[in-house]
């Protein structure tokens with residue numbers, strides 16, 4: 357076969373049915389035969405969108421997301437999205453055709469070294485150094501993306517698509533992780549059985565390992581409250597009596613107050629990322645003296661951020677099942693105070709729900725001032741309406757911004773693979789293309805993106821893709837006329853010296869219509885639910901709708917109070933800038 361055929365056959369062997377990208381001569385020989393291999397090529401507006409879509413596709417399906425682009429600029433356009441996929445543990449295989457091997461290093465057309473650029477944001481880099489090795493190296497990229505749960509790069513000098521080779525297409529190699537070291541599991545079971553106030557922190561690993569039912573069973577056995585790790589609100593069903601909401605920025609006070617009382621925490625499938633456990637709502641909730649059992653499929657993150665007592669290198673689902681086995685029939689200290697703990701769980705949850713319902717608007721002086729004469733909706737009330745109207749089985753992606761962050765308190769899910777947030781990389785422009793990819797992976801589920809009006813400017817070009825490819829997603833654009841999250845820092849630290857934070861924008865509803873999508877402006881709380889409902893119905897007809905929510909400029913708590921300090925100026929000319 358030819359190397360192009362070997363590549364495409366390897367993709368087919370790995371179950372690839374969709375690939376995102378922008379057409380380019382570098383890989384046209386392979387692209388030509390995609391249809392014959394049953395692969396749909398989805399042309400996008402910007403390669404960043406392609407890689408985000410591959411990320412959303414992978415996160416929604418649990419299968420590889422794949423993208424490809426032209427050597428040089430097409431590939432450098434991938435960078436931000438690949439970094440985001442890296443921190444989201446998304447098994448994206450990104451194929452990077454490179455300058456031809458015969459001219460590499462001469463500074464020809466569209467030439468840049470493509471491996472160093474991605475070296476720190478990729479779990480595996482495969483370089484086809486000889487066309488005869490195309491199938492072997494491509495296959496390894498697909499295997500490693502799953503083994504390491506993250507992006508794998510397949511770099512191919514563009515002349516290596518051509519030639520006559522002998523190739524073996526190996527079947528995919530999926531390596532089971534297992535529950536982890538038996539002695540560590542024994543130790544964890546002993547700690548859990550002697551715990552008086554065990555709490556489970558369910559992370560992304562629960563979702564990725566399809567371990568929800570094991571997590572539920574273990575929680576029920578211990579009657580342990582369960583918190584979601586930051587931006588993994590789909591790691592435990594929200595309707596369950598033991599669910600208490602997410603930790604971290606704009607998370608649940610109930611989760612924070614309950615975990616602060618824990619004597620043993622089971623951190624199940626979470627790296628305990630530093631941003632996700634920062635104090636919030638004035639609560640420094642991390643239980644510093646509790647025993648922490650951490651389970652993760654990546655041994656390198658065990659004990660990396662927080663001190664832990666027991667490290668379990670294993671699959672979250674398998675480890676939970678192994679712990680259930682060990683705890684069966686054992687006497688559990690936490691059963692003695694069951695009623696008392698149950699009462700605490702319900703009381704904290706009820707208190708937080710009441711607080712959220714009463715928290716109709718922000719109450720700091722800036723927010724009160726800007727909202728006073730505004731006819732627009734309060735963001736929190738609008739978010740509550742969206743929560744109430746959220747369809748069953750919805751997948752929601754969220755961007756980076758003040759309102760998207762506040763939405764964390766109002767996003768609850770019953771099933772895994774439902775929430776796709778920008779995670780630790782925190783790039784504005786994430787949510788919309790990710791929702792497009794998720795929709796293509798799961799066409800029967802509603803796909804909804806939450807995006808601030810600033811971040812919308814980065815990503816709205818993919819409306820073209822939605823219109824052209826009939827991708828039915830719903831975008832909720834929060835129009836507050838500002839880069840609000842950054843403006844909040846001007847308010848808190850820079851004496852309201854606003855610079856580059858106010859946005860003058862066209863009607864986003866009309867812009868959407870000009871792209872061939874639906875666009876609706878929503879200015880009344882009572883219209884929020886019905887507008888979401890109609891937009892979700894339109895998804896079935898491949899219609900993308902932008903719901904432009906007109907909201908006040910009030911601002912919730914900032915992202916990084918921890919990382920800023922009041923300005924200090926020594927030079928005379930800057931003295932006024934304090």
Ligand SMILES: Cc1ncc(C[n+]2csc(CCOP(=O)(O)OP(=O)(O)O)c2C)c(N)n1
Nearest residue numbers: 757758759783784808809810811839840841
């Ligand atoms: C790509 C990128 N550029 C800049 C930032 C810095 N940043 C973080 S939040 C934010 C403001 C977001 O504004 P908007 O999308 O309008 O949402 P809002 O805060 O107003 O709700 C900016 C610029 C970022 N996170 N990512």
Ligand SMILES: [Mg+2]
Nearest residue numbers: 808809838840
């Ligand atoms: Mg904004």
